[in-house]
Amino acid sequence: MTVPAVEAVDVWRTYELDGVSVSALRGVSLTIDQGEYVAVIGPSGSGKSTLMHLLGGLDRPSGGRLVIGGRDVTTLTAPELATLRNETIGFVFQAFHLLARTSAVDNVALPLVYRGVGARQRRERAAAMLGRVGLGHRLHHRPNQLSGGEQQRVAIARALVTVPAVLLADEPTGNLDSATGEAVLELLEQLNAESGVALVMVTHDQEVAARARRRIAVRDGLIRSDSAHDRPPSDGSGVPATLDPAPSAEPRSVSGSGPGHPPGGSGGAAGATGRLPRPGERPRAEQRLPRSGGDAG
């Protein structure tokens, strides 16, 4: 068994609104392993966005334990949490969130800026990543010169350029027409299968959710069903999965993401090969996160 990418145990998130406590999450437990493909579904107000923010290290739980990439989020300072996001998480948003005046390649390179990678190497890795998502011919276009689908591909490249353990996609097809959305989903699934990055997709679209190998239904701040524990998948009326935070015995790691790959290799080479580097090949020698491969293999 590898170290889980994300592990949540009885996680609460409570907001204070005008002196009234509102709990968006009320004790959620779940584990996401390396290379999983998970859909989080639920109506608006169900807490699925809050859950995604927590899984991505954008927010901290009010209670419970949340471990991302082997690090307990509650013990981290804001700068440490930022570094953890940079190293472990890739975000894809419904609204793309690209920097408007910045070329595609520099948008993709942005996370590497905060990692202290030099300009030339940043661009090389960003360009390679853009090639990977099929935009090798659009490196120097600005977002307003790209179609919606292309913009989301740029965002996906940006999310993956740091070789994260988890790719969090929040309604990634919400702003796209169905054909373009289908292509983006296929790209995400392909990258998930090839690179071993865990794909966690938040959606309210049942059709989109149905494609995932694991589906987690959230309602009223609780996990109502988790196909990993509740097979065959129920329609949300099952026992809350929070009672069983242990990972399923089912092997969820897709081929190619398994342990045993030799660590090392330079950062530039990883992107330049045109193949997504696997977690075990993370280029940073000072990598502190005991995640996959090397440790557990």
Next chain:
Amino acid sequence: MRLAEAWRVAWDALRANRLRSVLTMLGVIIGVASVVILVAIGTGTKQQVEQQVEGLGSNLLLVVPGRIEVGNAPVVSPLDLSDADAVSRVVGDPGRVAVTVASGATARAGNRSDFTTVQGVLETTPSVFTRSLSRGRYLTGADVDTSRRVAVLGDSVARALFPDRDPLGQQVTLAGVRFRVIGVFAPLGQSLGVDRDDEVHVPVTAAQRLWGTQRIDGIAVKAPDRERIDELGERIVAELSRRHPDTEFSAVTQRQILGVLGDILGVLTGVLAAIAGISLLVGGVGVSNIMLVSVRERTREIGLRKAVGARPRDIGVQFLLEAVLLTSVGGLTGMALGVGTALLVDALSPIPAAITWWSLALAFGVSAAVGIVFGVVPAQRAGRLDPVVALRAE
């Protein structure tokens, strides 16, 4: 994030809103340029006055009744020419002693007239003060002894009364009495806006007769050596006080005059610079305001940057650099504008202006500091934004 990278991001952000950046900078530009210009004019005026005071002559000692202090009312002089003789005996050389009795008077020549200052003086004046003639001759001892009605005109007076004629040998009427022009001074220029060529010298005896008086206003002495000038001054004051026990006398040196004038001009320059500094402060408030707008406008960008790994400090530094860049570029532009304007003023107007390095360094330092001071609050606000909230911003 590396600092060089942060500078580039800040620069790009400013360029993206070019008009807004320039307008924001304008406040700083005007402030810095005002400081540079006003300090340059103050410094230039001070330097000019110093030159002129030193150009009066060397080792000068001016003896006048009353105290020389700012705000003291002038005292009616009890001095007459016998006091000048007494001072000459103290000094030991009548050639080093000059006197003056001055009054405003209208000078006429033909149908032209000019209101000017008529100075009754001794023939020693050009050697005590540094004065030179452009034409003719100066007064002689015989002119003074015989109260001869001869006059030496200042350059401005000569031009006013005799614009197209040689004034030598011509008649001028001073306070209704005719004098013959025997010489014209070489021009001296202006001092603190006063035309130093607007004067007429006549023998002190003739002037006293003109105004029906025996008194003189003051005595000037050219001390034989610089080291003993203060001691000489004390001896002269003692002698005059003995002769006029009811009156206090002062003997001042050029150094003392320079000190007093320097203090006055220094305060003046400081006040002007402070007023200009207020406009720099207002410019800083403008920068702060625009940075707050910028943070609000770019909330989503901040959220995104945080999501991909920017630490609070990275964001704070980015916005702080943006503010500093605004004020520094504004400061440099303001410096260039100020220096250019000061040089133009110096070249094209009678107002002197002198650029000093310290004023440039101060102006730039203050403008950069304004960027830091007024950029801190917006930068902190940006750095502390909650990424979840920031990403949701419209």
